[in-house]
Amino acid sequence: MALLEVKDLKTYFTTDDGIVKAVDGVSFSVEKGRTLGIVGESGSGKSVTCLSVMGLNPKRSAMISGQALFKGEDLLRVSPARLREVRGNEISMIFQDPMTSLNPVHTIGRQLVEAVLLHNDDVSKAQAKARAIEALKAVGIPRAERRVDDYPHQFSGGMRQRVMIAMALINNPDLLIADEPTTALDVTTQAQILKLMNDLQERFGSAIIIITHDLGVVAETADEVVVMYAGKIQEQAPVGDLFNEPQHPYSWGLLGSLPRLDEDVERLAQIPGQPPSLLRPPQGCKFHPRCAYAMEVCRATEPELLEAEGHGGHLFRCWLDQETRDREGSRVRQTRFAEVA
């Protein structure tokens, strides 16, 4: 049984202008000790998917349906008290902006201790603090014994993200959801944080869901990738398959827009146009207004999420025939990843 199995998750928000289908029928699963990458542009529904699983969406305006089976228990239907037990203990989360994700008026020690005490009734405050120092050491904060009494504003962005990771891992969760954990950090810090997450995963055997718009991050960390666009999964594959045989024009666009260091180009390739409004999404395939390969059928009917021929576990949502997909997919691979492959 998968650790987390999300089935046909739908999250709709009612707004003054109408219903926003932020997540529209998403299914995926994560195994123990594995990493799932969720990729997409801003507004593609990747964060909302995970917030829905954690029950952290604004309650009043969100309508959520489907299932999120965590160890067989549907998190969308458990009591608020049970959900609080799960949060921060069995599933924890790291957020995008470490500058604003820590409470500015409490010491980081107090915030870590809070995380321990919320889920362990038998631990004393002193023991919790010892564990907090331990956790800070594990994420590589120097002089952790002294830093534990500092306030968030006394740490740099990268250090704060380490604190967030320490806080997320302090109760040895089975699943860690990292929502754009490196987006707000500079490149060298990004690499350190990703390495840290990989190391900790090896040590504790947690499963990780990493949400990102950066395919580089996915290539480094993920085992399995979900590509989302306009609230729907467009392509889903093991990480090697996605980079070697991408099936969906949107994935081609994402791969094509990766910068390369060994080539001088005036402009990076980009996907033309803007992500669609989720209030009034386009008819048919949600990607067709921006797709260079759009056909008549794309404008009328949305394709199903189907398995690629000859590739178990590689799903995609596109009307293009296999010949075109194979040809264009390998062209993207050859131009972008000649050396890598």
Add this chain to the structure above:
Amino acid sequence: MIRYVIRRLIWACVLFLAVTVISFILFFLIPANPAQLVCGRACNPETIKRVAHYLGTDRPVYVQYGKFLGRLMPISFTGGFHFKEPSLGHSFVSRTSVNYIIGQAAPITASLVLGGAVLWMLIALPVGILSALRPRSLLDRTSMTFVLIGISAHPIWLGLIFSYFFGYKWHITPIAGYANFFTPMIGQPSGPWQWFYHLILPWFTFAALFSALYVRMIRANVLDTMNEDYVRTARAKGAPERTVMISHILRNALLPVVTMLGMDIAVALGGAVFTESVYSLPGLGRISINALNNFDYSVITGTIVFATTAIILINLVVDLLYAWIDPRIRLA
């Protein structure tokens, strides 16, 4: 922290000097001769001159200011170095010591302003927080309507309405007047209960405007803070809603309220004049109005100096308090 305190103290001194200089000069620019007014119509120029000399108003402004400052200092060098009581001078009109006049009036204004501040916080905190928790609910809409009334109603109008209905018609409270907390006054009610009883209406009148403003501010702050990332972090940790509210939302949302409270108590001192007038409370507002009508400069400057010092001290306390509760200020 110590350097921060010292810097604040130096600023407080500079501010104090600036305010006294300006108020002193301002009143000596008014084209009226206090000696003439003190003396009355019947005086001949000779007498007026003698009175002016007696009051010291025949000297240049800077000499008067110097004497004024000298009286204010707690030390004296005339007749050898010794400590003395700082003095604000004597009233031109009644020759009573200004210290005594202010000593009588200040507790009344303090009772009104501080009691009013407690009352407006007691109203604004729960109403503001509950409105923020249930935005657009019946409670929220009702309280926002009262906020609008509170902001629009002038304290004099409100005071007259209150004392007519609660005092005159329904006999629930006194119509006007003041009762001492400590010293008994002959033939008049006094003591803590009478003090409280006489101040109920003034407190509500005084607090109406500010509780309205604070309900709105607290509501907005709490609503803002609820959307902060660290509140989501707290929920993601598995914290129950009560902990999220108290430890994460309120602690941050009420930080700016502390600063506002310090500044508004100062503003409120000015507003106290209206409430004191309506309920005939012999506080600082009343004595400064009387002094203005009589061109009683020493009482006016005395009141200004006293109020300024009080405001500077309140702001100092608030700043230090703020540095204590907000760790980000301490290093700055």
